[in-house]
Amino acid sequence: MASFSYANGDEPGEFSEGLFICLVVGSQLGLFVVSSMGAKHASFQSEDETQKAYTMFYNAALILNLVMDIALQTYLSYLQMVGVGAHTSDGRLLGSLDSPQQIFESYPIQKSVGKLLFVYCWPCTFFVPFLAEPLAVQWLPKHLGQYIVGANKKIQGENAEKALELGEMEQGRYADCIFNVILMTCIPFISPAYLAMTLAALLFSHAYLYIYDQIKVLRYVRKFNFSDAEVHWLGMQLFAIPCSILAGALVFKTNQMSSKSDELGSGYLKGSSLLIVVVGAAVVHFVLHLLLLEFVVKPMGEEPGSKSSTPYKEAACSCPATFLSTNPVFCLRSKYVLGHNPPQAMYCPGKEHLMQPNPSCPAYYQGPSSKSAASK
Structure with missing residues (x-):
C-alpha cells in the first residue's frame, strides 16, 4: 500500500490491498488472543472485572497498533x-x-492517508473479522465436536458433554464497537470524500453485528445472566475517546478552513500552536465527558434498592439457581454428610430437569422430568 505514490492517480492493486487486509486482520486477531489471555490470567474475582480488563487491554492495544x-x-x-x-x-x-x-494538509498526503485509513476500516476492521466469527467460533467447534464424539466411542459422559457444549456469552463486543467508532472519528482529519463511505460501512457492519449477536444469543451460547452494568458503564466511559477525537477534528478542520485557498498551512493556528489546541480540545472534552457521566448520568440512573418480600420457599420453587444449589460444597454435604434423599442437586444450566425437591435440604425446585415422574 505504501509503495504507491498516489500522485498521478496510481492506486494499489488487488493483491496489495488483499495483503494489507490480511495483515490488519491477523494483527487484530493476535491482539484479541493476547488481551483475552492477559485478562484471564489476571485471576480477577468476578467475570465482570475480567471483561472490563479485556475491554481496556484490547482497546489500548488496537489504538496503539492503529x-x-x-x-x-x-x-x-x-x-x-x-x-x-x-x-x-x-x-x-x-x-x-x-x-x-503543510505536508499533512497537502492533497497527495490527504489522499494517501485517507485511502489507508478507509481500507483499514473497511473491510479490515468493520467487517472481515465479524464475517468469519460465525464460522470459526460457532459452526466449526460444534461440527468438530460432533465428529470427534461420533468417531471415538471412548468419549462418553461428561467428556462428551464438554465437547458438544455451547460457548459462553461474553461482553467483549463493547471493545469491538468502540474501536470501530474510534476509527470512524479519525476520518474527519483527512479529506471529507471518505466520510460518507466510511459512515455507510460502519452502519452496515454494525447492523450485521446486531443481527448476528441476536441469533448468537438465542441459538449458540449457554444460558447467561449479567447481574450488573459494570462493563456497560466502562463502555460509556471509553466512548469519551471517539467524542474527544471529534472535538480535536473540529478544531483542526476549522483552522484549515480559515487558511488561504492558495497557501497550505496558512490558518490562524500554525505548527505547535495548532497541535497544542487540538490536543487540548480533545483532553478537555474527554474530562468533561467523564465528569458528566459521573455527576449527571450516574445519579440519574441510580434507583433505590428495594428488598424482596417473596419468601425463600416460594422463590426457590420457580428459580433453580439458589444460594444452596449453586454451592458445590453444600451439595456434597447434602449427599455424603447429611444424608438427604434425594440430596440437593447442583444447579447446571440445561439440566434443571434432573433437580428433585426435598424440603429437608431445603430444595423446592421441581424439574419437568421429576414432575412427570411424580404424576405417574
Whole structure:
C-alpha cells in the first residue's frame, strides 16, 4: 500500500490491498488472543472485572497498533511520493514543503492517508473479522465436536458433554464497537470524500453485528445472566475517546478552513500552536465527558434498592439457581454428610430437569422430568 505514490492517480492493486487486509486482520486477531489471555490470567474475582480488563487491554492495544501502523504507512508513502516528484495542488513539489502541517494538509498526503485509513476500516476492521466469527467460533467447534464424539466411542459422559457444549456469552463486543467508532472519528482529519463511505460501512457492519449477536444469543451460547452494568458503564466511559477525537477534528478542520485557498498551512493556528489546541480540545472534552457521566448520568440512573418480600420457599420453587444449589460444597454435604434423599442437586444450566425437591435440604425446585415422574 505504501509503495504507491498516489500522485498521478496510481492506486494499489488487488493483491496489495488483499495483503494489507490480511495483515490488519491477523494483527487484530493476535491482539484479541493476547488481551483475552492477559485478562484471564489476571485471576480477577468476578467475570465482570475480567471483561472490563479485556475491554481496556484490547482497546489500548488496537489504538496503539492503529497509530503505529498509519504513522509508518504515511511516512513510507511520503518518502515514495517525494521520490517520484509528487506535486501539491498549487504546483509545488511535495518535498519542498517545510512544515509538518503543510505536508499533512497537502492533497497527495490527504489522499494517501485517507485511502489507508478507509481500507483499514473497511473491510479490515468493520467487517472481515465479524464475517468469519460465525464460522470459526460457532459452526466449526460444534461440527468438530460432533465428529470427534461420533468417531471415538471412548468419549462418553461428561467428556462428551464438554465437547458438544455451547460457548459462553461474553461482553467483549463493547471493545469491538468502540474501536470501530474510534476509527470512524479519525476520518474527519483527512479529506471529507471518505466520510460518507466510511459512515455507510460502519452502519452496515454494525447492523450485521446486531443481527448476528441476536441469533448468537438465542441459538449458540449457554444460558447467561449479567447481574450488573459494570462493563456497560466502562463502555460509556471509553466512548469519551471517539467524542474527544471529534472535538480535536473540529478544531483542526476549522483552522484549515480559515487558511488561504492558495497557501497550505496558512490558518490562524500554525505548527505547535495548532497541535497544542487540538490536543487540548480533545483532553478537555474527554474530562468533561467523564465528569458528566459521573455527576449527571450516574445519579440519574441510580434507583433505590428495594428488598424482596417473596419468601425463600416460594422463590426457590420457580428459580433453580439458589444460594444452596449453586454451592458445590453444600451439595456434597447434602449427599455424603447429611444424608438427604434425594440430596440437593447442583444447579447446571440445561439440566434443571434432573433437580428433585426435598424440603429437608431445603430444595423446592421441581424439574419437568421429576414432575412427570411424580404424576405417574
